[in-house]
Amino acid sequence: MPLDTDSLLARLASAFPGPALLAGDDIPARNLHDTSFLANVTPLAVLRPDTPEAVAEAVRLCAEAGVAMVPQGGLTGLAGGGHPIDGAVMISLERFNGIEEIDPASSTMTVRAGTPLEVIQKAADEAGFFIPLDLGARGSCLIGGNIGTNAGGNRVIRYGMTREMILGLEYVLPDGTLVSGLNKMLKNNAGYDLKQLFIGSEGTLGIVTRAVLRMHPKPGCVNAALCGLGSYDDVVNLLAEARRGLGPMLSAFEVMWPDYWQVVTETVGTRSPLEGKHAFYVLLETQGLDEEIDGPRFMSWIERVYEAGLLEDAAISQSLSDVQRFWDVRDACAEFMTRLGPHCAYDIGLPVTSMDAFADACRSRLVEAMPEALSVYYGHIGDGNLHIVALDRAVKEQPMDRISSIVYATVRDFRGTISAEHGIGLLKKPYLPYTRSAEELALMARIKAALDPAGLLNPGKVIDTPTGDLK
Amino acid sequence: MPLDTDSLLARLASAFPGPALLAGDDIPARNLHDTSFLANVTPLAVLRPDTPEAVAEAVRLCAEAGVAMVPQGGLTGLAGGGHPIDGAVMISLERFNGIEEIDPASSTMTVRAGTPLEVIQKAADEAGFFIPLDLGARGSCLIGGNIGTNAGGNRVIRYGMTREMILGLEYVLPDGTLVSGLNKMLKNNAGYDLKQLFIGSEGTLGIVTRAVLRMHPKPGCVNAALCGLGSYDDVVNLLAEARRGLGPMLSAFEVMWPDYWQVVTETVGTRSPLEGKHAFYVLLETQGLDEEIDGPRFMSWIERVYEAGLLEDAAISQSLSDVQRFWDVRDACAEFMTRLGPHCAYDIGLPVTSMDAFADACRSRLVEAMPEALSVYYGHIGDGNLHIVALDRAVKEQPMDRISSIVYATVRDFRGTISAEHGIGLLKKPYLPYTRSAEELALMARIKAALDPAGLLNPGKVIDTPTGDLK
Known part of the structure; x- marks a missing residue:
C-alpha cells in the first residue's frame, strides 16, 4: 500500500x-x-x-x-x-558517529557507521594500536561507507581489504529489521557468516549501523625504497623476492608504468627521487618491529636484489620524510584532475602476470580509436589491482562511454575484473557482465530478491531486483 | 514431480x-x-x-x-x-582431486575439491610456498570440506581462517547450476562476493568443486616457548605484549588451563617441558624470516617479558624438535579418547577477557550437576577459541545432552559462540539459538530458502528451509 x-x-x-x-x-x-x-x-x-x-x-x-x-x-x-x-x-549515517569501545585484550574497536575513517585511525593510534585501512578520502569518508564498498587502499597486500578487518556487524535489512551481530572473536562458525553479505554490497542489501573492527599492532618502523627496473619480468621477480625475503613485513608494492612516471614528473612536476629513466618504477614499503633490526635487514635485502640484477637503481629511505617523499610520487595522481583536465579513471584487477600485456593492449586500442589518446597505468600489483587514467587529448568533452567500452572490453579479454576496489555503483553497472558470468549475475539477483523483494534499497545500483518471478 | x-x-x-x-x-x-x-x-x-x-x-x-x-x-x-x-x-568429491595449477607470480594454487589438505601443503612446500591451514586430520580431510566448514586450526591468529585463504571458488547450486568464479586477485569488488556464501555453510547452499587458494611465503625459521604463568591476567598481558613485540611473526598462542595440563602430564603421560606447576601454560610460536635475526629477537623478547614479571618459567626451543616437543603437549588431546574414555568435546568462542571466568563457571556448574564431572580447558585464545573436554566419571554412558546443555547455557550467559571452528552440522543445531539472535536465524533461513527452496541440499543441517511461505 x-x-x-x-x-x-x-x-x-x-x-x-x-x-x-x-x-x-x-x-x-x-x-x-x-x-x-x-x-x-x-x-x-x-x-x-x-x-x-x-x-x-x-x-x-x-x-x-x-x-x-x-x-x-x-x-x-x-x-x-x-x-x-x-x-x-x-x-x-553522519549523525550516528563515534567510537563505542576499544577492547585492548581482544584488539577490537566497536564503532558507529557514521565515524570518519581518520577519527578511527587516530583513536587506534592513541590506544597503541593500528588500523591499516587507509585511503585518500580518510578525513571525509565514513566507516559505514568503507564497509559498504569493501574499501581497499595501499596496504591490502599485508592486511587485506576492509572485509578482513570486520569481526562483527550490525545492520538494518530492507524491511526495517535490525540485525545485531557485534562479534569480537576471530573465529565464529555458528551458522552462515551473514555479515559477509553486507560488506561490499554497496548498500543494496542492508544499511550498516555498527561494526567491530580488528585492530593490529602498531608498526615499530617503516622503511621504503623507490626502485627503477628494466622490464616487467624483473617487476614480477622482484615481487616474488619481496614476498619471500620480507614476508609479512611487506606492506606495499606499488608499480608505476613509464607513462605514469612521465606525467607525474613532467606534467604534475613532482620531483623524482631517481635520476635516470627506467622501464618500470616500484615503490616498496615494509613495516617492521624495530628500526635497529629491521632497518639493516631491509637494506641488506635491497642490496641482495640489486646484486642479483633485478634493480637498475634504487633510492632507499633514510627517514620518515623520505618515505613520504616516495609516496608523493605515487600520490601525485590526485593532481591529475587539475593538471590533465577531465579524464576517465579506472580501477581494474588482473592476474599479476598479465598486467603489462594488458597495459600494452589497452594503450594500443585507445590510440587506434583516438590517435591523441593518453593513458597511464599504475597500481597495487601485488594485489592484482591496476589503476588507469585515460583521456582523448584531441577533445574537450571526454567520450567516457567510448573510452570505458574499450578499457572494459580489454579487461574482459584478459579475464580481469572491472572493479578491484571502488565498487560497481551506477557507473560500472552496464559493464558488470564483462567480468561476471550469467550464472553469477543470476545468483546476485536471487540474493537481492531474497533480501529486498520490493527493490526499495538503493535501487538501480550494482544489480536489479528481478521482476516477474516475485509475489 | x-x-x-x-x-x-x-x-x-x-x-x-x-x-x-x-x-x-x-x-x-x-x-x-x-x-x-x-x-x-x-x-x-x-x-x-x-x-x-x-x-x-x-x-x-x-x-x-x-x-x-x-x-x-x-x-x-x-x-x-x-x-x-x-x-x-x-x-x-573424493574422485575429483588434484592440483590444477600453481601460479607463483600470483601466489595462488587452483585445486579440486577432493584434494587432501596434506597433498596441498606438500605441493605448496615443493613450489617454495606455504599453505598455513593445518589441522590434525590433514591426511584425510579434503579441501572442499575445509572450505565448507571454514576450517580454522592453530595459526588463525596470524593467517586467518580458511575463508581468508580463498580467492576464487567454483560451486554447484542446489538446482544443478555450475557457477565458476575462479578469481586469482586479492581485490575484486565487482558485485556481491558470492563465494562467501559457500564458505562455512557446510554444504547446505551449494557444493564446492574447485578453489583458488592464496599461498604465503614459506617461513624461514620457527621459534617457540612453553611458558608457565601465575594468573589469567598475566596470560592476557602476555598476549598483548606478544602482539606488540612479535607483530606479524606471532603464529600461535595456545593456552592450557591447569586441569588440562594435569590430564596430559598425568593421565596421558606426556612429558612436561617445564618442571614446576603453574596456574596457566602458554605455547607461543613465531614464524620468522631468518634464524640469525629472528632467533635472537625472540630470545630477547622472552627475556624482556620474563624480567617484567609476566612469566614464572619458560622453556625455549633450541631446535625444531623442541618446537615439536612443545606442540606434543598441546596435541596430546588427540589421546583423550583412549585415555579418558568416551567424553564430550566442545569448540566454543569467547571474548579473550571472559575466558577464565567462563571456565570457572562452566566447571562449577558441571560439578554441581554431576559431582564426578571432569572438564578441561585449552585453546587458541588469541583467536577467542576455547576447547573443552568434559565427562561424568561416575557413569559409563555419557549424558551428552545434559553436559551440552550446561556448557552451551554457560556460553550463552557469557555471550560466546557455540562453534568457533567445527561448525554446526547436526550435533549443535539445537543450540544455534543460544548464540544467534532470532533475526540472524530468520535471515539464515531466508538465504537457505532463496538458494535451496525445495530443501534438498544437506537438509536438516545448520538451518532448515522454512516451510509455508514457499511456492
Missing part, C-alpha cells in the same frame, strides 16, 4: 523531529551528489537518524510507504553507489 | 557408469558416517563424480527427482555436517 509522498514526509517529520530530517530547500548541496561526477539529483528528503533503532524505524517507514531509500556515508564513493535517486529518501 | 527411487537409481546408473556410483551393498562402511559419532546411516547411493560438470549433472538429476543430497569430503567433520541422511544421495 504505497503512501503518497506528502503523507510519508508527514510521518517522517513526526518520527524524526529537528535536525534528523532535511527536506526541500533545507537539503544542502553536498547531499545532491557523491564523488562519481554524475549530475546532481535532489532527493525527496535526507533522513539523519542517530541510533540503530532510528535507522531501522526510518527504513520501516519508507518500506511501508513503498518509497526507495539510498544509504549515505561520507559521499566519497567513485562509482555512484551513494548517489541520490530522484524521489528517494537518503538515509545518512 | 518426485521420481521413485528405483527410477532415479536407473537414471544415475546410466549417467554415471562404473566406479562413480555405489549403491546397496557396494557402499563401503566408511561412507556410512562422519567423525561426529552419530549412528551409522546407509544412504540411497554414493555418487562420486569426477568433473565439475558431472557434479552439476548429479545435483540436477537428484533435484529433478526431488531426492535429498549430502555433499561429502573426507568425512572428518566433528559436527555431523557430512553425516549421511536416510534416503539421500551422497555426492562425494
Whole structure:
C-alpha cells in the first residue's frame, strides 16, 4: 500500500523531529551528489537518524510507504553507489558517529557507521594500536561507507581489504529489521557468516549501523625504497623476492608504468627521487618491529636484489620524510584532475602476470580509436589491482562511454575484473557482465530478491531486483 | 514431480557408469558416517563424480527427482555436517582431486575439491610456498570440506581462517547450476562476493568443486616457548605484549588451563617441558624470516617479558624438535579418547577477557550437576577459541545432552559462540539459538530458502528451509 509522498514526509517529520530530517530547500548541496561526477539529483528528503533503532524505524517507514531509500556515508564513493535517486529518501549515517569501545585484550574497536575513517585511525593510534585501512578520502569518508564498498587502499597486500578487518556487524535489512551481530572473536562458525553479505554490497542489501573492527599492532618502523627496473619480468621477480625475503613485513608494492612516471614528473612536476629513466618504477614499503633490526635487514635485502640484477637503481629511505617523499610520487595522481583536465579513471584487477600485456593492449586500442589518446597505468600489483587514467587529448568533452567500452572490453579479454576496489555503483553497472558470468549475475539477483523483494534499497545500483518471478 | 527411487537409481546408473556410483551393498562402511559419532546411516547411493560438470549433472538429476543430497569430503567433520541422511544421495568429491595449477607470480594454487589438505601443503612446500591451514586430520580431510566448514586450526591468529585463504571458488547450486568464479586477485569488488556464501555453510547452499587458494611465503625459521604463568591476567598481558613485540611473526598462542595440563602430564603421560606447576601454560610460536635475526629477537623478547614479571618459567626451543616437543603437549588431546574414555568435546568462542571466568563457571556448574564431572580447558585464545573436554566419571554412558546443555547455557550467559571452528552440522543445531539472535536465524533461513527452496541440499543441517511461505 504505497503512501503518497506528502503523507510519508508527514510521518517522517513526526518520527524524526529537528535536525534528523532535511527536506526541500533545507537539503544542502553536498547531499545532491557523491564523488562519481554524475549530475546532481535532489532527493525527496535526507533522513539523519542517530541510533540503530532510528535507522531501522526510518527504513520501516519508507518500506511501508513503498518509497526507495539510498544509504549515505561520507559521499566519497567513485562509482555512484551513494548517489541520490530522484524521489528517494537518503538515509545518512553522519549523525550516528563515534567510537563505542576499544577492547585492548581482544584488539577490537566497536564503532558507529557514521565515524570518519581518520577519527578511527587516530583513536587506534592513541590506544597503541593500528588500523591499516587507509585511503585518500580518510578525513571525509565514513566507516559505514568503507564497509559498504569493501574499501581497499595501499596496504591490502599485508592486511587485506576492509572485509578482513570486520569481526562483527550490525545492520538494518530492507524491511526495517535490525540485525545485531557485534562479534569480537576471530573465529565464529555458528551458522552462515551473514555479515559477509553486507560488506561490499554497496548498500543494496542492508544499511550498516555498527561494526567491530580488528585492530593490529602498531608498526615499530617503516622503511621504503623507490626502485627503477628494466622490464616487467624483473617487476614480477622482484615481487616474488619481496614476498619471500620480507614476508609479512611487506606492506606495499606499488608499480608505476613509464607513462605514469612521465606525467607525474613532467606534467604534475613532482620531483623524482631517481635520476635516470627506467622501464618500470616500484615503490616498496615494509613495516617492521624495530628500526635497529629491521632497518639493516631491509637494506641488506635491497642490496641482495640489486646484486642479483633485478634493480637498475634504487633510492632507499633514510627517514620518515623520505618515505613520504616516495609516496608523493605515487600520490601525485590526485593532481591529475587539475593538471590533465577531465579524464576517465579506472580501477581494474588482473592476474599479476598479465598486467603489462594488458597495459600494452589497452594503450594500443585507445590510440587506434583516438590517435591523441593518453593513458597511464599504475597500481597495487601485488594485489592484482591496476589503476588507469585515460583521456582523448584531441577533445574537450571526454567520450567516457567510448573510452570505458574499450578499457572494459580489454579487461574482459584478459579475464580481469572491472572493479578491484571502488565498487560497481551506477557507473560500472552496464559493464558488470564483462567480468561476471550469467550464472553469477543470476545468483546476485536471487540474493537481492531474497533480501529486498520490493527493490526499495538503493535501487538501480550494482544489480536489479528481478521482476516477474516475485509475489 | 518426485521420481521413485528405483527410477532415479536407473537414471544415475546410466549417467554415471562404473566406479562413480555405489549403491546397496557396494557402499563401503566408511561412507556410512562422519567423525561426529552419530549412528551409522546407509544412504540411497554414493555418487562420486569426477568433473565439475558431472557434479552439476548429479545435483540436477537428484533435484529433478526431488531426492535429498549430502555433499561429502573426507568425512572428518566433528559436527555431523557430512553425516549421511536416510534416503539421500551422497555426492562425494573424493574422485575429483588434484592440483590444477600453481601460479607463483600470483601466489595462488587452483585445486579440486577432493584434494587432501596434506597433498596441498606438500605441493605448496615443493613450489617454495606455504599453505598455513593445518589441522590434525590433514591426511584425510579434503579441501572442499575445509572450505565448507571454514576450517580454522592453530595459526588463525596470524593467517586467518580458511575463508581468508580463498580467492576464487567454483560451486554447484542446489538446482544443478555450475557457477565458476575462479578469481586469482586479492581485490575484486565487482558485485556481491558470492563465494562467501559457500564458505562455512557446510554444504547446505551449494557444493564446492574447485578453489583458488592464496599461498604465503614459506617461513624461514620457527621459534617457540612453553611458558608457565601465575594468573589469567598475566596470560592476557602476555598476549598483548606478544602482539606488540612479535607483530606479524606471532603464529600461535595456545593456552592450557591447569586441569588440562594435569590430564596430559598425568593421565596421558606426556612429558612436561617445564618442571614446576603453574596456574596457566602458554605455547607461543613465531614464524620468522631468518634464524640469525629472528632467533635472537625472540630470545630477547622472552627475556624482556620474563624480567617484567609476566612469566614464572619458560622453556625455549633450541631446535625444531623442541618446537615439536612443545606442540606434543598441546596435541596430546588427540589421546583423550583412549585415555579418558568416551567424553564430550566442545569448540566454543569467547571474548579473550571472559575466558577464565567462563571456565570457572562452566566447571562449577558441571560439578554441581554431576559431582564426578571432569572438564578441561585449552585453546587458541588469541583467536577467542576455547576447547573443552568434559565427562561424568561416575557413569559409563555419557549424558551428552545434559553436559551440552550446561556448557552451551554457560556460553550463552557469557555471550560466546557455540562453534568457533567445527561448525554446526547436526550435533549443535539445537543450540544455534543460544548464540544467534532470532533475526540472524530468520535471515539464515531466508538465504537457505532463496538458494535451496525445495530443501534438498544437506537438509536438516545448520538451518532448515522454512516451510509455508514457499511456492
